[in-house]
Amino acid sequence: MAETDRYYQLAEKALNLAMSLGAEWCDVSVGSGRHIGVTLEKTAIKEADSGRSQSASVRVFVGGAMGYATCGGHEEDRLLAAARRAVGMAREGTSDPDFVALPGPAEPVDEVDGLYDPQIEAMTVADVVALAVANIRLGRRMEPEVNLSGHVSLSASDGVLVTSTGIRLSRRRTELDGDIEALIVRGESAADKGYYYDFDSGRMACDCRIDEIARAAVEGARRMLGARRIASGRMTVVLGPLAAHDFLDGVVGAANAESLQRGRSFLCGRMGQKVASDRLTLGDDGLVPHGLYSGACDGEGAPRRRVTIIDRGTFAAQLHNSYTAAKAREPNTGHGVRTGGIQPTNMTIALGDRTADEIIAEAGRGLYLPIGHFSPNPASGDLSSSVDFGLLIDGGRIVHPVENVMLAGNMLDLLGAIDAVSSDYRDEPGNRMPTLRLRDVQVAGTE
Structure with missing residues (x-):
């Protein structure tokens, strides 16, 4: 919660500055994310990467014209500079007579269940690589000569949204996903080639079986062998x-x-x-x-x-x-x-x-x-x-x-x-x- 509180403080400072500079409407988003990605190519692990990011953005309206500015990182001076840029762009922008207002606060709403999983957030690069390797092993057991490619990835993010209309929201999300392509070649002609792909994903680890995507991909590739032409x-x-x-x-x-x-x-x-x-x-x-x-x-x-x-x-x-x-x-x-x-x-x-x-x-x-x-x-x-x-x-x-x-x-x-x-x-x-x-x-x- 301490991190969320810090996000709120940064967002409110940027919001207050934008409003003091003449913004009529403003919203500010501050958040961070983590990503792990593994790439498969030719039935082998090609690469694995991971990273963390911090971002913030300010959106303002002046006379119906919008200004939008972003910054990387959570340094206060950079976010305040983004607020100044957004106001400056709105002042120079073209007014839209159809713009009325940003959304105002509504009755309190509960967050939807099942969008954040600490099990996914705790996963390491090795864990994600293991999911990719499981697909390679499964594919080879089914078809020793199969050519597999695809991706397995993980993302986790959190952030806040603060608006001049009184909205204060925090979000926390995770996602685990993968996609596998399978190519089976039994000869030289087009009919001797079978290609298919499948995928799976979930906000919660219990909602997906990333380690078994290759099964459907290989079965589908087998099904596509022996293609023939048909009449119109x-x-x-x-x-x-x-x-x-x-x-x-x-x-x-x-x-x-x-x-x-x-x-x-x-x-x-x-x-x-x-x-x-x-x-x-x-x-x-x-x-x-x-x-x-x-x-x-x-x-x-x-x-x-x-x-x-x-x-x-x-x-x-x-x-x-x-x-x-x-x-x-x-x-x-x-x-x-x-x-x-x-x-x-x-x-x-x-x-x-x-x-x-x-x-x-x-x-x-x-x-x-x-x-x-x-x-x-x-x-x-x-x-x-x-x-x-x-x-x-x-x-x-x-x-x-x-x-x-x-x-x-x-x-x-x-x-x-x-x-x-x-x-x-x-x-x-x-x-x-x-x-x-x-x-x-x-x-x-x-x-």
Whole structure:
């Protein structure tokens, strides 16, 4: 607690100086962090690094213009100099008539459980290296010639936020995460190569098994051996948990109030309208215990709210920070970032009544995507995506991987094509990821 008290003292000194220099609104963040990272390459440890950092930042508003300045370290004179720079930049900046105020203090809120783990903070470089080595040994036991690469890392941070509106918040966070890529080569042709990756992460050590990521990566690489070309056509597409999450991430991004207010979202003008199948209910919840993106308050100190973005197919709500909420005269949903912008938290998806296996069995002929990378045009919703990880479904059964395949369509059409959401799911802390099925999707093959 002594360190937190020191952070508060530094932040309040910078805040008081900024206000005395003419700032109308101000917030100050002071914190520190620790990082350990281990890199794997060619099924061996390539490097390990660790470090500690101290940082602080000051944000001020003068006449609707913003100034923002940072400094490394916690020396008082450097932080006060940052406060002076921030005020100077705001005085020279362009006024924004839509800026109203920073968030004010709300009713006291309890921090979300499960975001800090002393076990993770106590880990050493040797502990993190051991997790990486465990993946190497596991991968070699499964496939002696497998080529593994990836990362294992740890982070721990703490800090405070103080604002001129009376907010005083302290935060403490830990995270352990890893990602492993596996490449299996059985011959010279492209079909003789299988590549896949997987990951795991958690705020608490009990929420993840970083030492076993290689298992899923190697199993996936085996599954991708023997890829074949398929013909073009319209067919059913089943999105596995990771692919479905990536697909729906584009919808959450389109519900960003800043993009909507600027006319840069394919959901513009569709509030209260049907934009997806009745089977889809999609939300954002930053209050899930142990959630990777959870926290009682956002980066500006505003309390987070649970938001239902799509309610049984209807566009029901957007994600706000303090600026967009004031501009729209709507409640702030607590998705603000101090450096500007809006950041989603944990995605929530209402589950269906059939398992993923049942959804695949009912598909007849189509594609199954365990992983997908979807980057729709944010304004139009148009989507054209290569299928890097795809498997053919035939007779309701996954038969072989595919190559040289693309998907095309518009997000609104694809959302309307959802006809099933699974009852089972991949469970990442704060994020339940079910399987989705889409009917009549345009698939471009090369057979």
